[in-house]
Amino acid sequence: GDSVTQMEGPVTLSEEAFLTINCTYTATGYPSLFWYVQYPGEGLQLLLKATKADDKGSNKGFEATYRKETTSFHLEKGSVQVSDSAVYFCALRDYGGATNKLIFGTGTLLAVQP
Amino acid sequence: GAGVSQSPSNKVTEKGKDVELRCDPISGHTALYWYRQSLGQGLEFLIYFQGNSAPDKSGLPSDRFSAERTGGSVSTLTIQRTQQEDSAVYLCASSQTSGRAADTQYFGPGTRLTVL
Numbered sequence: 001g002d003s004v005t006q007m008e009g010p011v012t013l014s015e016e017a018f019l020t021i022n023c024t025y026t027a028t029g030y031p032s033l034f035w036y037v038q039y040p041g042e043g044l045q046l047l048l049k050a051t052k053a054d055d056k057g058s059n060k061g062f063e064a065t066y067r068k069e070t071t072s073f074h075l076e077k078g079s080v081q082v083s084d085s086a087v088y089f090c091a092l093r094d095y096g097g098a099t100n101k102l103i104f105g106t107g108t109l110l111a112v113q114p
Numbered sequence: 115g116a117g118v119s120q121s122p123s124n125k126v127t128e129k130g131k132d133v134e135l136r137c138d139p140i141s142g143h144t145a146l147y148w149y150r151q152s153l154g155q156g157l158e159f160l161i162y163f164q165g166n167s168a169p170d171k172s173g174l175p176s177d178r179f180s181a182e183r184t185g186g187s188v189s190t191l192t193i194q195r196t197q198q199e200d201s202a203v204y205l206c207a208s209s210q211t212s213g214r215a216a217d218t219q220y221f222g223p224g225t226r227l228t229v230l
Contacts, residue, residue: 032217044205044221089157093217101147101159101173102207102219 002027006090006105013080013112021075021108023064023090031092033057033066033073034102038087047075047088080112116140118222120206126228127196135191135225139208146189147209147219148181152202160204163189196229203227 007022025031035047035057048057053068062077073090090105119138127133139146148160159173163183174180178196183189193200203226207219 036221043223044207046218046220049218091157100145100162100164100170100217102149102157103159104157106156 002094002103004090004092004103004105006108009109011110015082015112015114016079019077019080021088023073025071025092027092027094029094031094034091035064035075036089082112082114085110085112118206118208118220120222120225124226128230130195132194133196135204137189137206140220143208143210145209147207148191149205150202151205198229201227201229
């Protein structure tokens with residue numbers, strides 16, 4: 001079945017460091033891909049998305065490119081801030097099947113230190 | 115405009131009791147989803163409503179779980195005879211449609227359920 005695998009955390013970085021959180025997926029159809037973020041004490045928020053191969057989603061300095069050939073959607077940011085500390089979830093929605101659910105990775109905790 | 119709201123924000127109950135969790139989706143959103151976030155299982159899909167179509171219940175973990183959506187808006191998730199393994203944060207999300215172009219799901223703050 002469909003699945004999402006993302007790197008385990010926690011990831012601890014100093015402010016202004018470069019961030020990469022790896023995400024790979026398995027899907028039977030042709031999915032849309034998402035990154036959601038959960039800040040401490042808050043609900044899930046959509047960070048960015050891409051709906052087809054080679055699309056790049058971007059928001060708040062974060063980017064991720066839909067790579068069909070490597071089935072990946074890695075999240076990157078050039079210079080992280082303390083305020084980026086949160087849990088990041090990679091997710092897919094596969095339109096090949098009958099359901100419309102999001103399938104999530106296990107989440108990666110990012111801690112940015114000043 | 116208002117986002118997805120859920121109530122209560124926290125619920126503590128005793129094992130064996132029934133609980134009802136409520137979700138108010140964003141006005142005009144035709145699709146509504148319930149998910150569960152727990153330490154052992156991560157984020158799991160529970161059930162999906164789309165307009166007047168029959169719901170997709172494929173994620174409900176047992177027949178103790180049920181959900182309804184009245185008038186195409188508010189939804190209630192009911193857990194009967196709660197067990198300790200039901201303890202989790204229950205998340206509701208809604209989206210404009212189920213199609214690819216406008217399918218961003220907006221999540222509510224969740225209801226934290228603790229079963230003693």
